[in-house]
């Protein structure tokens with residue numbers, strides 16, 4: 281470990297930098313402002329500044345309406361500095377990179393960040409799937425580089441994965457784990473790097489099987505979605521897969537998996553179904569072209585409905601934290 285790096289104690293409200301103000305950068309910034317941090321939000325492309333403030337303000341307005349925060353947006357926005365100038369990152373104890381999922385872009389952004397931050401600042405990435413052990417090799421101080429993987433919309437979700445790369449100082453992971461509780465998260469610390477971390481490995485195993493079922497004519501897209509929502513969708517806010525097996529009888533899973541595992545898809549290529557959509561320019565509800573057909577109005581209503589749902593599900597999740605039974609025992 282670099283001797284110059286101080287071990288933070290987790291009690292101070294550090295200034296935090298967010299670099300990249302797209303979909304996630306804006307909701308991460310909102311979450312940190314709501315938690316009382318000063319945030320220096322850097323736009324790597326000027327176009328980010330056209331939408332960033334209004335998006336963050338809208339998140340804050342909705343959060344006040346939904347009772348997540350007590351104060352009006354102006355109270356939190358006083359602690360926000362929006363800029364294109366990387367030099368303003370100097371006071372940050374932590375910087376969260378949130379740019380496109382592209383190694384070259386992230387590398388060039390790290391150079392700009394590192395030439396402006398202190399040696400004891402922690403640098404993190406919100407990458408979905410680039411291994412932290414690879415990303416940290418693009419930096420000058422790999423030991424202070426970690427993954428900080430959020431879920432959209434970051435100001436309402438309880439999810440946060442903190443990932444140590446091979447060269448990361450685990451103590452910094454433990455520090456992030458501690459302060460993330462103050463951001464309203466129920467964080468997970470991944471001590472050993474693995475591609476996709478925890479949640480994406482679980483989710484992509486399910487996506488692969490969903491493609492397999494549809495592409496091979498077993499079921500329609502609508503039916504796969506319906507089965508997913510009404511089975512896993514009913515219990516996943518309360519428990520994860522292991523507790524679910526405990527709740528519903530471990531022996532049955534032991535019996536079923538012996539025969540079922542060998543039949544599950546182990547395809548390694550990109551499924552044609554998604555390849556065709558992406559090559560034809562489909563992005564999903566953003567441009568009303570995805571696995572389903574949407575009118576413009578339907579696409580906007582889906583976006584709106586997702587926003588409303590994310591506040592509702594949060595209320596339910598808060599009634600059932602991970603230690604819900606321990607609390608009942610007290």
Ligand SMILES: NC(=O)c1ccc[n+]([C@@H]2O[C@H](COP(=O)([O-])OP(=O)(O)OC[C@H]3O[C@@H](n4cnc5c(N)ncnc54)[C@H](O)[C@@H]3O)[C@@H](O)[C@H]2O)c1
Pocket residue numbers: 299300301302303304305323324325328378379380381382385389406407408409429430431432
């Ligand atoms: N969208 C999600 O649900 C989600 C979830 C978890 C993690 N992530 C990860 O978060 C990161 C950002 O995702 P997003 O959904 O906010 O993307 P986005 O497309 O909304 O934003 C992309 C950001 O990258 C910046 N950018 C684009 N080209 C650039 C360039 N040449 N140089 C510097 N910056 C450039 C843009 O200015 C913008 O700030 C990605 O690594 C993604 O994998 C996304």
